[in-house]
Amino acid sequence: MRDDPTVVDLVTRARDGEKNAWDELVERYAPLVYSVCRRCRLAQPDIDDVGQSVWLRLVEHLPGLREPAALPGWIATTTQRECFRLIRATSRVEPVDFVQAPDVPEQAIAEEEVLRHERKTILRTAFAELSRRCQVLLGLLMQDPPAPYDEISRRLQVPIGSIGPSRARCLTRLRQTPALARLAADGPDDRTRG
Template identity: 45%
Template sequence: MTAFDPTIALIEAADGNQRAWDLLVSRYSGLVWATARSFRLGEADAADVFQGTWFRLVEKLHQIRNGDGLGAWLATTARHEAIDLLRRRGRETPAELDEHLIGVRSTAGLPEESVLREEEDRLLWQAVQRLPERCSRLLRALGADPVPSYAELAAALGMPIGSIGPTRARCLETLRGLLAS
């Protein structure tokens, strides 16, 4: 099995190789989603950012020949797409929508453990929303699967790479304090 090489995948995708394109999307979709969701976008808006980011790559596919920086390029592009979307919406805050959806539960009968887990998750995300914007965005991005690299996070969040670890530690400490109170 050969290792994934983003440069080769880019060249082959530009030449019309669908498998190469699928590999690119598979490899980087978590990063693009994490970047979009770090802006507290709802599912539909995050999907718009996701789609817009991949569309931008299609537009630039013949121009990008070095895949080493592709993750950072995609994260930066997703970040710009999210900012543009928020500007077009007139600075409407998706967190307000989240507040309305927190109490919505499925009507299906759930086992007790599942209900308790949902309550814990709800309390956790409420606490994350109370964090400063920078912390909230960072922790949401770190919650992606797979977790983006520090270079990808730096590009997506507009942070120096060296500040991600210390900022993460401070944010988690603040979050622990919120959860304890």
């Protein structure tokens, strides 16, 4: 995922002043910023402040970004630093219950956050490739709590006995989507190599 040509293209176009590319970068990586902030246990107003700071820093540093493909890691690391800065500025006591263990390097946490974000993005892309019927069925089964089979049967107008086999077919199709096939072909170790 580190050599994602889409990221390189977006960074290049954003550097050239293309507003659509900038908007797409923000839309693509706002969930990453949000997830890092949530791991730091920030309240929504603080998350908004950190997000604004991260995007401002990106505007300042985008022209000098040497490795466009490294943008997700840069965003995760910058977000984490902004969170720590905000926490230090708003309290006199250093937070000790943050998820980062003292001996875990900041970069390792940022990389894990980037990988988690990339996996979610790939899964959302794969899910969007499914038929609308499969999306609705899987959505009903994955909501918390899952919809009861009788409700699914009524909403989809299918017999209760066909829900399980339909779910299995939808999950098979999901596994076979190009997005998930690429992820499986890369293997877990390939995404973490430098």
